[in-house]
Amino acid sequence: MGLFKRLYDWIDLRIGAREIVKKELTGYLLPRNINEWYSLGSVLLVIFALQVLTGMLLMVYYVPDAEKAFKSVTFIMNDLPYGWLIRLCHAVGSNMMVAVLLLHMLSTLTMGSFKKPRELNWVTGFILFTLVQGISLTGYLLPWSQLSFWATTVATNSAAAIPVVGPYLVEFLRGGKLVGPPTLGRFFAMHVAVIPVIIAATIGAHLFLLKRTGISTPPFGPQEASPPASAPAASYHYESHPGGIPFFPNYALQDLTSICVYFAVFLAVVFYAPNLLFTPDAFVPANPFQTPAHIKPEWYFLANYQTLKIFPSELLGLSVQAAAMTFLALLPFVDRSAQRNPLKRPLFLACTIGGILLWIGLTIWGHFS
Amino acid sequence: MTDLSQIRRPSLRVALSALALATLSAFAAPQPAPAAEQPETVCIQCHGSLPDRLGAPVKLWRTSIHAENGISCNACHGGDPKDASDAMNRSRGFLGAPKEADIPAFCGRCHPGVLKDYLASAHGKRLGQGGPTCFTCHSNHAIMKASLTLINEKSCTRCHSFERARAIRDAMQQTEGYIVDIDARIKGFQTQGVDTDRLGKGLFAIRNRFHTLFHDVNVTRVKAESTQINVELAKLDKDLKVIEEERARRKTVGAFVIAGALLLAGLFHLMKKTFD
Numbered sequence: 230m231g232l233f234k235r236l237y238d239w240i241d242l243r244i245g246a247r248e249i250v251k252k253e254l255t256g257y258l259l260p261r262n263i264n265e266w267y268s269l270g271s272v273l274l275v276i277f278a279l280q281v282l283t284g285m286l287l288m289v290y291y292v293p294d295a296e297k298a299f300k301s302v303t304f305i306m307n308d309l310p311y312g313w314l315i316r317l318c319h320a321v322g323s324n325m326m327v328a329v330l331l332l333h334m335l336s337t338l339t340m341g342s343f344k345k346p347r348e349l350n351w352v353t354g355f356i357l358f359t360l361v362q363g364i365s366l367t368g369y370l371l372p373w374s375q376l377s378f379w380a381t382t383v384a385t386n387s388a389a390a391i392p393v394v395g396p397y398l399v400e401f402l403r404g405g406k407l408v409g410p411p412t413l414g415r416f417f418a419m420h421v422a423v424i425p426v427i428i429a430a431t432i433g434a435h436l437f438l439l440k441r442t443g444i445s446t447p448p449f450g451p452q453e454a455s456p457p458a459s460a461p462a463a464s465y466h467y468e469s470h471p472g473g474i475p476f477f478p479n480y481a482l483q484d485l486t487s488i489c490v491y492f493a494v495f496l497a498v499v500f501y502a503p504n505l506l507f508t509p510d511a512f513v514p515a516n517p518f519q520t521p522a523h524i525k526p527e528w529y530f531l532a533n534y535q536t537l538k539i540f541p542s543e544l545l546g547l548s549v550q551a552a553a554m555t556f557l558a559l560l561p562f563v564d565r566s567a568q569r570n571p572l573k574r575p576l577f578l579a580c581t582i583g584g585i586l587l588w589i590g591l592t593i594w595g596h597f598s
Numbered sequence: 599m600t601d602l603s604q605i606r607r608p609s610l611r612v613a614l615s616a617l618a619l620a621t622l623s624a625f626a627a628p629q630p631a632p633a634a635e636q637p638e639t640v641c642i643q644c645h646g647s648l649p650d651r652l653g654a655p656v657k658l659w660r661t662s663i664h665a666e667n668g669i670s671c672n673a674c675h676g677g678d679p680k681d682a683s684d685a686m687n688r689s690r691g692f693l694g695a696p697k698e699a700d701i702p703a704f705c706g707r708c709h710p711g712v713l714k715d716y717l718a719s720a721h722g723k724r725l726g727q728g729g730p731t732c733f734t735c736h737s738n739h740a741i742m743k744a745s746l747t748l749i750n751e752k753s754c755t756r757c758h759s760f761e762r763a764r765a766i767r768d769a770m771q772q773t774e775g776y777i778v779d780i781d782a783r784i785k786g787f788q789t790q791g792v793d794t795d796r797l798g799k800g801l802f803a804i805r806n807r808f809h810t811l812f813h814d815v816n817v818t819r820v821k822a823e824s825t826q827i828n829v830e831l832a833k834l835d836k837d838l839k840v841i842e843e844e845r846a847r848r849k850t851v852g853a854f855v856i857a858g859a860l861l862l863a864g865l866f867h868l869m870k871k872t873f874d
Contacts, residue, residue, distance in 0.1 A: 303791075303793050306791045306792075306793070307791075307792060307793040308793075313791075474873075474874075478869075478870075478873055479870060479873045479874065482866045482867075482869050482870035482873065483866075483870055485862075485863075485866040486863050486866040486867045486870065487863075489859045489860070489862040489863035489866060490859075490860070490863045492859040493856050493859040493860045493863065496852060496855050496856050496859060497852075497856055499852070500848060500849055500851070500852025500853075500855070500856070501849060501852060503790070503791075504789070504790055507789075507790075507791070509788075509789040511791070512788060512789060512790070512791050
């Protein structure tokens with residue numbers, strides 16, 4: 230203990246550690262009625278860190294070459310000590326990251342935390358959502374299995390529906406007319422270098438905005454005495470919570486609770502249902518000359534996949550999806566009312582529930598179609 | 599008002615449980631590898647719509663092991679499967695239907711090992727003298743996979759008594775069951791990402807060896823060979839048990855890790871309560 234205190238004093242003398250701890254941890258106050266949903270951001274940070282760690286470990290043995298990729302993944306799964314655990318953590322983690330991100334967005338949406346002055350928080354969060362989808366899509370190809378090869382063929386083919394530039398875009402994405410070794414090279418570079426750096430930078434921007442605006446007060450539970458939210462802000466205003474609970478230790482313990490609950494669910498899938506996310510085609514090497522009977526995208530793309538199928542033209546399907554995504558991205562600029570409690574906003578609540586049911590319905594339809 | 603709001607406050611744990619359930623229910627259990635897609639050739643397009651004798655082969659073929667493995671009409675009968683006008687053109691390799699004495703050679707183009715076994719057997723030695731051909735037991739068009747179910751009283755007693763055939767079938771029954779069981783386990787592991795290449799190749803060789811017995815009518819030899827094959831299968835069985843034990847061990851470790859995570863979650867929750 231004496232050694233720890235001496236070390237702490239030594240650091241404090243040089244960087245003012247006590248001041249930082251007081252300002253950012255023990256003195257960083259959060260609303261008293263803050264709930265568990267607010268900890269999803271911390272869960273996502275842990276997931277991202279774990280993805281980076283497992284991804285780095287996989288890179289030691291993975292070979293991004295069309296001739297060797299499948300064999301290298303098979304080697305990792307079967308011969309490398311704990312390789313199966315690292316690979317499954319990475320594969321399951323990518324799905325869990327999308328699932329938790331959707332929940333995080335849903336809680337933000339439901340509690341109206343995207344509203345003024347947090348429009349930029351929402352926009353950076355939405356960018357993160359699309360980036361996570363992008364990193365999942367690019368990672369899907371890397372095992373170079375029948376599933377990854379044909380799913381990527383279908384996914385990249387959708388871009389061809391865009392007028393004028395569509396065919397060029399497909400060729401640019403694939404590095405050729407068809408999915409092949411150049412596609413693997415491109416997707417590998419995007420997956421391990423480009424997108425992670427952009428995600429890290431966007432997370433940084435998201436956290437910066439969170440710190441600058443302050444934590445939003447949940448619209449549920451006892452409300453703090455604060456100026457009416459509708460009052461026009463003439464200058465920059467940080468939403469502080471005097472009399473609130475400190476981040477450390479109170480809410481840090483909630484974060485740890487949520488992280489542990491997440492790990493229990495995540496590890497349950499890893500140890501007991503790893504095949505939940507794989508079809509038999511995921512364990513057959515890619516064969517460009519043999520199209521499997523039923524290739525489906527990942528569960529989070531099933532709604533998009535089904536939307537493309539139900540519209541008479543792919544362009545129409547893509548346009549509808551683009552319109553829906555743009556609407557969602559710009560929601561804070563559309564929904565400008567000050568009221569944040571969903572129970573007092575029946576139209577918003579109906580639209581949200583309707584949208585979720587539509588997405589779930591399309592996903593199930595896409596799975597069984 | 600505040601109490602009610604707090605009661606209605608959404609719970610993350612409930613949501614995570616719901617997420618896990620929804621994720622589990624959204625996906626079906628691992629499916630077996632799909633069979634090869636049945637090819638649509640001009641032969642099938644034309645004959646498939648014809649009545650009676652001309653259309654029947656297509657209906658029968660669809661139920662066959664050949665259809666299951668993507669082997670279409672042209673693989674046996676020749677011809678151009680992509681051009682309706684040349685589909686039955688002899689200059690394009692069309693062979694038509696073989697005469698009875700030519701049937702073993704017709705099938706033997708793809709199954710040379712089986713042809714050799716058949717010709718060496720009592721059945722093969724009676725070819726052209728009223729003895730059975732491939733079609734007699736395996737049927738034509740609705741071609742059945744080689745299995746012990748083909749050796750049955752109804753089929754064999756068309757030509758002779760069932761006594762010897764029964765003795766042979768009984769000797770092979772256990773081995774076939776062993777092969778089917780090991781095959782299912784290997785396929786199951788294959789769909790879970792286990793490298794089953796060596797095991798699959800080993801079973802393929804053993805099964806081929808076993809299938810050579812199908813045309814042998816020497817009971818003593820069949821019994822001796824089946825015993826040898828069972829020894830080989832036992833080695834594969836042992837290897838599979840090692841994988842199964844490893845999988846079971848992973849689940850046990852997983853249970854402890856998951857319990858540890860839940861225990862920590864409970865502990866942190868209680869610690870948080872003390873600060874609240």
